[in-house]
Each structure stands twice: as structure tokens, then as C-alpha cells.
Amino acid sequence: MATSGPPVLQLAGVSKAYPANGGLPVHALRSVSLHVGRGEFVSLVGPSGCGKSTLLGLIAGLEEPTEGAIEIAAEADGAPGQVAYMPQRDLLLPWRSLLDNATLGAEVGGGDRAAARQRAEGLLPSFGLDGFADALPHTLSGGMRQRAALLRTVLLDREILLLDEPFGALDALTRATLQEWLLEIWERLQAAVLFVTHDVEEALWLSDRVYVMTRRPGSIQLDLPVDLPRPRTRAVRGTAEFATLKQRLLDALLADA
Amino acid sequence: MNTHRVARIAPALGVLAVLVGAWELVTRLAAVPEWLLPSPTVIVVEFVESLPQLAPHTGRTLLEAAIGYGAALLLAFLVAALIDQSGLARRALSPLLVTSQTIPIFALAPLLAIWLGFGITPKILIVALACFFPIAVSLAGGLRNADPDMQALVRLMGGSRWQVFSKVKLPSAIPSLLSGMKIAASYSVIAAVIGEWVGASQGLGLYMLRASSSFQTARVFAVIAVIAVLSVALFLAVDVVGRWIAPWIYVRTEEAQT
Numbered sequence: 001m002a003t004s005g006p007p008v009l010q011l012a013g014v015s016k017a018y019p020a021n022g023g024l025p026v027h028a029l030r031s032v033s034l035h036v037g038r039g040e041f042v043s044l045v046g047p048s049g050c051g052k053s054t055l056l057g058l059i060a061g062l063e064e065p066t067e068g069a070i071e072i073a074a075e076a077d078g079a080p081g082q083v084a085y086m087p088q089r090d091l092l093l094p095w096r097s098l099l100d101n102a103t104l105g106a107e108v109g110g111g112d113r114a115a116a117r118q119r120a121e122g123l124l125p126s127f128g129l130d131g132f133a134d135a136l137p138h139t140l141s142g143g144m145r146q147r148a149a150l151l152r153t154v155l156l157d158r159e160i161l162l163l164d165e166p167f168g169a170l171d172a173l174t175r176a177t178l179q180e181w182l183l184e185i186w187e188r189l190q191a192a193v194l195f196v197t198h199d200v201e202e203a204l205w206l207s208d209r210v211y212v213m214t215r216r217p218g219s220i221q222l223d224l225p226v227d228l229p230r231p232r233t234r235a236v237r238g239t240a241e242f243a244t245l246k247q248r249l250l251d252a253l254l255a256d257a
Numbered sequence: 258m259n260t261h262r263v264a265r266i267a268p269a270l271g272v273l274a275v276l277v278g279a280w281e282l283v284t285r286l287a288a289v290p291e292w293l294l295p296s297p298t299v300i301v302v303e304f305v306e307s308l309p310q311l312a313p314h315t316g317r318t319l320l321e322a323a324i325g326y327g328a329a330l331l332l333a334f335l336v337a338a339l340i341d342q343s344g345l346a347r348r349a350l351s352p353l354l355v356t357s358q359t360i361p362i363f364a365l366a367p368l369l370a371i372w373l374g375f376g377i378t379p380k381i382l383i384v385a386l387a388c389f390f391p392i393a394v395s396l397a398g399g400l401r402n403a404d405p406d407m408q409a410l411v412r413l414m415g416g417s418r419w420q421v422f423s424k425v426k427l428p429s430a431i432p433s434l435l436s437g438m439k440i441a442a443s444y445s446v447i448a449a450v451i452g453e454w455v456g457a458s459q460g461l462g463l464y465m466l467r468a469s470s471s472f473q474t475a476r477v478f479a480v481i482a483v484i485a486v487l488s489v490a491l492f493l494a495v496d497v498v499g500r501w502i503a504p505w506i507y508v509r510t511e512e513a514q515t
Contacts, residue, residue: 060413091410094505095428108416108424136505156414 006073007035008081008159008192009059014068015217016054027217028054031068034211034220036160036192038073043195043203046213047253052196053088055218056162059194060085072160084156084191088164090149092137098148099124099133105156120155126185127151143174150182154189161189164196179206180234187231200249204228205237212252222252295475303475304482311464315483318453318461321377322445322491325384329441332385333393341400341426342418354393362386363451370455380452380460387448388441395437399430432506435499442491446484 014032017025028051036042044052058065059072060083072081084105092101099120100107106116124130127147137145146166153161166182167175179202186193186206197203203210204226212222226245228236236242277297283289284296291299304311336354339346362383369379403426411421446461453462461480468476500507 062409062413085410085413087406087410089406091404091407093407093425093428095431095503104411104424105414108411108414108420138505 005038008038008073009036009083009194010071011035011055011059012069012071014055014058014065014070016051016058016063017066029058029065030217030219032213032219033068034223036194037208038159039190039192040209041186041193041195041207043197043207043210044213045197045200045203045210045249045253046218047215047256048198050213050215051218052198052213053164056085056164056194056196059083060162075159081160082156082158083160083162084153084158085162086149086153086164086166088166088168090137090145092145092148092152094137097134097136098129098140101137101148102151102155104152116155120151123151123154128181141174142170143178146170146178147181150185154185154191159191161191161193162196163193165198166195167202168197175202176234182206183232200246200253201237204242204245204249205232210249212249214256221256222249224248224252292472292474295478300475300478300482303473304479307476307479311461311479311483314459314461314464315487317459318446318449319487321380321449321452321460322384324377325381325449326388326441326445328381328385329388329392330438333389333396333437336393337396337400338422340397342422351397354390358390363448366452366455369452375456375458379455380449380457383452384445384448387444391437391440391444392434393437395440396430396434399433400426402433403429431499431503435495435503435506438499439492439495442495443488445491446487450484 011032011034014029015027016029017027020026032055034042034044044055046052054063057063059070062085072083074081092098093104096104099117102120103113103116105111106113121133124133127150129144129147129151132140132144137148140148150163150166153163167178170178183206195203195206207226210222210224210226211220212224213219214221224245228239228241228245281296281298284294289296295303336350340350341347365386366379366383369382373379373382400422407425407429408421411425416424449460450462450465453460454466457463461484465477465480468474468480
């Protein structure tokens with residue numbers, strides 16, 4: 001997707017340290033700088049524990065960075081920029097129906113609930129959740145729960161979606177299906193995505209660019225553009241370009257190990 | 258499902274039948290005098306015969322239990338919410354709440370009679386005191402243990418403190434609240450009865466006291482049976498209401514059983 005104009009999200013020299021009991025502070029992130037363009041799909045890969053989730057938490061506003069600045073472009077109406085954050089766990093409220101979970105944002109934000117419900121109902125088929133509006137989360141499969149959580153995230157109507165390993169806990173088959181489906185959804189959404197994963201192939205296949213992080217304390221060691229044509233099909237994974245890119249990512253990850 | 262449930266309680270019913278049978282046999286064979294230990298059949302006959310008098314006394318005791326329980330529930334909500342929302346309130350109230358449990362509430366019954374007389378108020382108060390603690394503690398614990406990630410999610414959506422409380426914390430606390438409410442429900446009847454022992458114009462406690470002072474032992478047993486059945490029934494009633502308002506709670510345990 002063509003990206004132009006100023007980035008919607010920019011991080012400059014962001015560090016995060018946690019005070020340790022009686023010792024030196026633990027550095028989770030060191031001087032992370034990155035940017036995400038309007039409508040761009042960017043992935044963040046790195047070894048386990050490199051601070052990917054911490055970084056997303058900082059951008060979402062769960063915590064404050066120790067150093068550095070996080071800038072989010074203002075909304076179209078001039079309101080302060082906000083992101084839509086989807087944590088690793090689906091966090092569907094077990095006492096709410098799927099539809100009530102999906103429209104939680106509108107309910108909490110004081111938006112038009114009826115309109116939000118109508119919109120959510122309209123989106124159910126494309127999220128593969130048609131006919132499950134009134135289902136409680138425990139009756140849904142793992143893949144459906146992730147899709148429901150993504151629907152809740154999308155309905156927040158933000159220009160930036162932060163997705164933290166949304167498919168991490170799913171079996172390989174469900175995972176592959178959902179990746180394909182996510183591409184379709186994103187191509188219609190016109191939103192920028194910052195996607196955290198530790199799966200190199202997933203990152204390449206979905207993204208316009210991939211950032212590779214180092215081990216803890218995490219910092220950016222590689223910014224790799226993925227110039228594969230869109231819309232992408234599964235066949236892309238078998239091409240020589242894909243293999244070359246994958247090799248570069250793996251080299252970067254393994255050199256650091 | 259139904260046969261499954263029958264199969265599960267069958268052993269307990271079997272033991273009960275053996276115990277009651279042995280009781281019947283011993284009292285008959287040894288010709289134990291009725292005032293000392295009446296046989297189960299005598300108790301059943303007594304129960305049926307005294308039903309017209311038992312009913313209004315039961316109604317009165319249930320009324321005291323219900324009002325006291327309701328008052329305890331209301332107060333527990335207020336205190337638990339306060340403890341949850343204010344660190345100062347928690348530090349001020351939590352230790353008092355816990356240490357107050359070392360006071361035997363039933364021993365307060367005579368005092369309450371001195372202060373409030375022999376009307377319905379001291380009985381309601383005893384019930385409320387007995388029921389308040391389990392409900393307040395379980396609710397406060399449930400609120401405290403609400404998933405922090407779910408709370409953060411609502412906060413990130415722009416949710417206010419009240420919204421985090423009403424949309425995440427309170428629903429999360431329901432399972433814990435229900436277990437406290439079940440314990441309190443099973444306390445409520447006996448608390449009312451003890452309140453009535455000190456002095457009352459009506460109620461199962463009074464009826465029981467009169468029966469025992471005139472050595473109508475079978476009647477005492479009949480009243481005890483009524484109290485036990487009522488306590489279990491109230492416990493089950495809370496359970497049924499819980500399943501109805503919070504069906505998601507019971508999913509995991511039922512899955513584990515199948």
C-alpha cells in the first residue's frame with residue numbers, strides 16, 4: 001500500500017527501565033526509534049522477551065516510557081491521536097455476548113450504542129462470526145475469540161491498530177487461515193497496523209516493512225522493506241524473493257542470538 | 258444428566274437411610290422413652306400433626322431471615338465497594354472486619370434484647386450481623402481479584418473509574434460473591450432462631466423452646482428438621498439464582514465433569 005505524508009506513529013529514542021529490588025534497574029527497551037506510515041502494515045519481530053509487548057504497551061498508553069517520545073498523529077477531526085490496542089489474550093468479558101464485547105468501546109466511550117451495534121452486526125459475516133452475535137465467549141473456538149477481539153479493536157475506529165501476537169496461541173491451520181483473512185480485512189480498513197509476532201514468515205507475508213529487534217534490552221537492529229506485490233496470495237510464500245527476505249530476517253535474528 | 262446426578266447423590270442417600278433405619282430400630286428394640294429420644298416415625302407424625310402451628314412460626318422466622326439477609330447484602334455491597342475504591346478505607350476497615358469475627362455474634366443476642374426489646378428488630382439485626390461478614394469478605398475479594406488486563410482494556414478505551422468498576426470488576430466478583438451469599442443464606446435461619454431463643458412472641462426459636470421445656474422432644478426434632486431443610490433450601494436457592502444470572506461461571510466445572 002502506498003504510504004505518503006507524515007507518519008501516523010513515530011517513536012524517538014524510547015527506553016523503558018524497571019526498578020529492580022536492591023539492584024540495578026532492568027532495561028527492557030533501549031532507545032527504540034521507529035515509524036509507521038498512514039495505512040502501512042508494519043511488523044515487529046524479535047526473540048522472546050525482547051520487549052515487543054512492552055513496546056506496544058507503551059504506545060497504547062498502559063505505561064510511560066522512561067525516556068524518549070511517542071507521537072501519534074491527531075485524528076481527522078483534530079482530536080488527540082489514539083491507537084486501538086489488541087493484547088495477546090483476547091480479554092473478551094465472559095459475561096457479555098459477542099456483540100456486547102465487540103461494541104464495548106462505543107459503550108465506554110459514550111458513543112452511539114445503537115449505531116455501533118448495527119455496524120458490528122454488519123461486520124459479523126466478514127469476521128466469520130455470522131449468527132454468533134448472542135453467543136457467550138466460552139462457547140466460541142479459539143480462532144473465533146481472536147476474530148471477536150479483533151472486531152472489538154477495529155470498531156474503536158482508530159487510525160492505528162496495535163496487534164500483539166493475535167494468532168500466537170492458535171494451531172497452525174487456524175493461524176494460516178486467519179493470516180489470510182487479516183490481509184483481506186486490512187486491505188479494506190485503511191488503517192495502519194503495528195503487528196507483533198515472533199513468526200518470521202507471518203511477518204513477511206503480512207507486512208510492508210518488518211522491524212527486527214535485538215535481545216533484551218530490546219532495540220531496533222534492522223528495518224526491512226518487503227517489496228512483494230499486493231494483494232498477496234499464499235503462493236507468494238514459495239517465491240525466491242520471499243526466501244531471500246526470510247533469509248535476511250533469520251540472519252539478523254540469529255546473528256544476535 | 259439427570260440420571261448422572263441421581264447416581265452422584267445415591268451413596269449419600271444410602272448412608273442416610275442406613276442411619277435413620279438404625280435409629281428407628283434402636284429406639285424400638287431398646288424401648289427408649291419418647292421424651293428422651295423419639296424414633297424417626299414418631300417425629301414425622303409429630304411434624305404432620307403440628308403443621309398448622311409450625312407454619313406461622315416458620316413464616317415469622319423466614320421473614321426475619323429475609324429482611325436481615327437483605328440488609329446484610331446491601332451493607333456488604335457498600336462496605337466492599339468502599340474498600341475496593343479507597344486504599345484508606347481498606348486500611349481502616351479491613352482489619353476491623355476480620356477481627357470483628359472473633360466476637361461470637363450469637364452471644365450478642367441477649368445484649369440486643371436488652372437494648373432493643375423482644376420485637377422483630379433484634380432478630381433482624383442478629384441475622385444481618387451473621388450474614389454481613391461472609392458476603393462482604395467474598396465480594397471484596399472478588400473485586401480485588403478482577404483481571405487487571407481486562408480493567409486496563411476498559412481504561413484504554415477511555416473508560417472512567419466507575420465504568421471499570423461496573424463493567425469489569427463487579428461482574429468478575431459475581432462468582433466469589435455468590436459463594437459468600439450461599440454461606441450467608443445457610444446461616445440466616447439459624448441466626449433468626451437464636452435471636453428468638455432470647456425472647457420472642459413468634460418464630461421457630463420460640464416454638465422450639467416451648468417444646469423442649471415441656472419435654473415434647475419429638476417436636477424439638479421436628480423444628481430442627483424444619484430449620485435444616487430451610488437452610489439447605491435457601492443455600493440451593495442462591496445457587497439456582499446464581500446459575501441463572503451468571504451462566505458463564507459454571508462452564509468450566511461442567512466441562513471438567515463430562
